[in-house]
Amino acid sequence: MASSQVRFALSLDYRRTVFKRARLMGRIKILSDEVVRRIAAGEVIECPSSVVKELLENSLDAGAHKIDITVEEGGKRKVVVSDDGCGMDADDLRLALVSHATSKISDEADIYRIETLGFRGEALSSIRSVASVEIKSRMKDSEHGWLIRAEAERIGEVLPCAMNCGTTVTVENLFFNLPARKKFLRSEQFETSRIIETVTKLALCHYDVAFRLTQKSQTLLNCPAVDGYLSRINGLFGGETKDSLLEGQAEESDVCALVFVAPPYLSRTDARIIYTFVNNRCVKEETARKALKDAFKEHLPSQRYPVAFIYITLPPETIDVNIHPTKEAVQIKKPALVYTAVRRAIDSALSGVRRFYAGGISSGLAERHRQIEQALSDYLKRNADVPTQKPLAVHFHSLKKQNEFVEETIPDGRFFVLHNAYIALETSEGFILIDQHALHERLIYDRLRALLAEQGLRLQRLLVPITVRLDAVEVTVFQYNKALFKTLGIDAELNGTNLTILSIPDLGVVQGEWENIVHQMMSEIIEQPDRDYKTRLDNALKTLACKAAVKAGEPLDSREVYTLLSEARRCHIPATCPHGRPLIKRFPLSEVERWFKR
Ligand SMILES: Nc1ncnc2c1ncn2[C@@H]1O[C@H](COP(=O)(O)OP(=O)(O)OP(=O)(O)O)[C@@H](O)[C@H]1O
Ligand SMILES: [Mg+2]
Structure with a gap:
């Protein structure tokens, strides 16, 4: 099609869209209360953890000293929040689910000096627009409690009920009337970790209140009231x-x-x-x-x-x-x-x-790594009967079997290392710069993948187990990802919030680093919760390879550089590290000659 014809067709298409949009615009109408409430609810309630947040804020504003939260299916099926706060009488209960109904502010000036967590009178009304809600509440001087149920536009009668002082709110079937929104809720693990994070945030700034979060009769968080x-x-x-x-x-x-x-x-x-x-x-x-x-x-x-x-x-x-x-x-x-x-x-x-x-030392971790390595090598020197082996050599044990890889063209040649970070290699066409960390990381990663596909990673049973203290979100992440850790050779048992590591993959990583590695693997899963198992496993391998590889700034002797290069020569190495950073840069002699106008 000639370019003028294309332009004409495009402009016709554009005009059609505009006409269609204009037709849809129609006359202005006032939306029904129900539609208005659902649109507004969408802003306040995004997921189960928003429900938990709003209910907890209400309990805290009600002066609760003890709050129990129970969730099912990461809150998607059910959230129950129970407090021992001031409670509500029958009249308040009737109004609590109505929008813009609040006891926390009364005039415009109050908006500018808010001391409570809530103030809009919107949360409960938003929740009931998108879920089934039951509120039971009893004030201290009342003989019994009151109960009200609501779902979308239907708000039931207030009925008497038996209960202790305080308030219990039950929210079920979130987004039952918004299927598109419901579809966007994430996995149970992700929603659970968001809830743990929400409770953690509120618990961190209300130390005098006891919080307990449970799911499937398992305690996910238990924080008794403390003094600061x-x-x-x-x-x-x-x-x-x-x-x-x-x-x-x-x-x-x-x-x-x-x-x-x-x-x-x-x-x-x-x-x-x-x-x-x-x-x-x-x-x-x-x-x-x-x-x-x-x-x-x-x-x-x-x-x-x-x-x-x-x-x-x-x-x-x-x-x-x-x-x-x-x-x-x-x-x-x-x-x-x-x-x-x-x-x-x-x-x-x-x-x-x-x-x-x-x-300008490059990394805190590298510094710590060096200190530990130094201590270890001093120890080994003092105990001459213990075989000394440089960690780098240990890494390469597992990199011996390379026949299945295609030969690559890292040629033979003289080399030296620049700034303990880049290997400069002389070639017949010029010279090459190689990032020592990126290359080592790539070699370890490729080998780990091959090993995992063939026979699994080699394990190292620990004489003294490593204990890693996890936070509540990490505990949940571990529980949902036990299989992944096991596949990687990290055999660990959870005791409350303590993770006891009994075995680790044999990568030559110093023991002191494992706590960091475990936290980093957890963080990656938390940040990308919906990745499938294969991708999560792959990311974990990249982390392991990165931690096991020599660092930039770490001095290597010529024997070690030689080993690194010959390993690279024997296998096909893509031009990037597993995280996608370039690992090799070629400088042709012709270019060098051009610089110097030869
Ligand atoms: N757990 C509770 N204990 C006592 N009263 C409560 C409780 N939960 C809600 N209420 C009452 O119900 C009212 C409405 O609650 P809702 O959460 O909808 O609005 P809010 O807290 O006033 O403002 P916001 O929309 O900002 O949260 C509150 O103002 C409060 O008076
Ligand atoms: Mg509120």
């Missing part, structure tokens, strides 16, 4: 973080910041354990995050994130909590004060910590 934020954090987060958090506090005008940060050597590869709270609301507060990032700049290399809990308190009239449909963000009127208060609090927490990374 630090005890609550330590109760929820274990591992090395437990009992090692550094505390700092600062005030700037009427802004108060209380922070708990882990020392830099306990940094992570993801930002999952950075929590910011404003007036006991867990929100994504960017100013505080910026202060955190700046304060840790000299303590952490790039791509590493601190563990931090930041509590900011400021007068309610200096923030706007009414800017986000799910109340996940607030607007702070004087962010500069918040920045200064948080920064000073973190600086004071870190005041005794040495600035390891100011001099």
